[in-house]
Amino acid sequence: MASSYKSFQTIERLSEAIGQEVTLNGWVYDTTGKGKLQFIKLRDGSGIAQCVVFKPNVAEEVFETAKTLTQESSVRIVGTVRAEERAPGGVEVDVKEIKVWQIAKDYPITPKEHGDAFLMENRHLWLRSTRQHAIMRVRATIVKAIRDFFDGNGFTLMDSPILTPAACEGTSTLFETDYFDLGKAYLSQSGQLYGEASAMAQGKIYTFGPTFRAEKSKTRRHLTEFWMVEPEMAFFELNDDMDLAEDFVEYIVQTVLKHRQQELATLGRDITKLEKVKRPFHRMSYTEAVEWLNKNNVKLNKKQADGTEIQIDFPWGEDFGAPQEEAIMEQFEKPCIIHRYPSEVKAFYMKRDPENPKVALAMDMLAPEGAGEIIGGSQREDDFEALKERILSHDLPLESFEWYLDLRRYGSVPHSGFGLGLERTVKWITGAEHIRETNPYPRMIYRIQP
């Protein structure tokens, strides 16, 4: 059915219009000439339709126009929809009229292979390709699932500022900018501290927006600008936090499976792996993980003073790197939460385990299939003295954190939260090779164009 406020049909719903004359607007995805027959694959964002121009059936100038169409030329086509077995999708349009909006000349992205650098330089055009189109649709569905999950579970959206006066965890990895007469401002690398304040007002909140890290990371799972959703809950302890993270991730994956079957098929994603993402997930403590690594002979590469590398047993207290996380996840088909990391390697605001002060009440969720860490979270330190001492021992400027300490002065409660990286989640669920494909206009250390 044509929408009531549009004078044309969308390709997505073309099969509902068999036998009818329709008007389509779109871009030419591909053409094939065959003498008196011209095939035009028309793309309108909602789908792709094969349109056929048969010389004896149309006016001379219509056929001549059809022959001039090039890849990504924009046109309006009027024709009759018919069922046709030989057409992709089972329907095609018998063309009667063509109006050219614009003829595209030398469109750079052809149906053949291209290199990564070339595609990234043409990201604004690459987005038109079927694979990128499918990834962006999955991304949009994940964003909606995130909002629906929290909105439907008593959370209030309380966005944190992007411009912040000081670091959450030190300034070395922050983008810096001038802020009028007030000195430097920084682009936020996490909305968490504000999220904690918001949770003390609303009980359960989430922040969802872009975050920025000036880390010189150059891997297939890092962006300098990425989206993060951060729930923060008053009265939640670590176990509640982990339970919520499991419910949340299960909901996201199952929602994508429900609504994006076609896109996952386009991407060639093995959905049987996603179907297994149901609670309960795996869980192990950091200490158990270290024992597992050493039992399974997963060594740590350690650089010596003379520059040579040696392999040693994994020492308790060291943070996991990519090789350790990959080794642990190889045995699992579902995500795994690792909790209670050594407090030394974790952030200042994380609460120490009262039963073992050497570990923090922190947790990371690792996704299977090599996707790696998608969630990092913790129970927060709620004791005024302990938090103040931690700020000082981390050489952080106390005056910048006075407002944060207020949360421990005025009705402090146990509370927890976590952050989920949107792009990493999209990468895992779509099976994309590189995180640059999961954001429409990715920002990376050596690329800011287009």
Next chain:
RNA sequence: UCCGGAAUAGCUCAGUUGGUUAGAGCAUCUGACUGUUAAUCAGAGGGUCACAGGUUCAAGUCCUGUUUCCGGAGCCA
């Protein structure tokens, strides 16, 4: 920042031990074809071999430097 790799037509690449006029497929243009799915067939145009310097009778090829890009590590989501 560190380690490794690459740069030749619009794109993806080949180019032997340093040796004549640097090649292919796709894309573009011209022509043929009523069922193409990355159509096929015939023909045409298209090159500062990343940049700068050096070695040599001779450099796309060897050497030095620079730039850009790719992969990985660390850090993290």
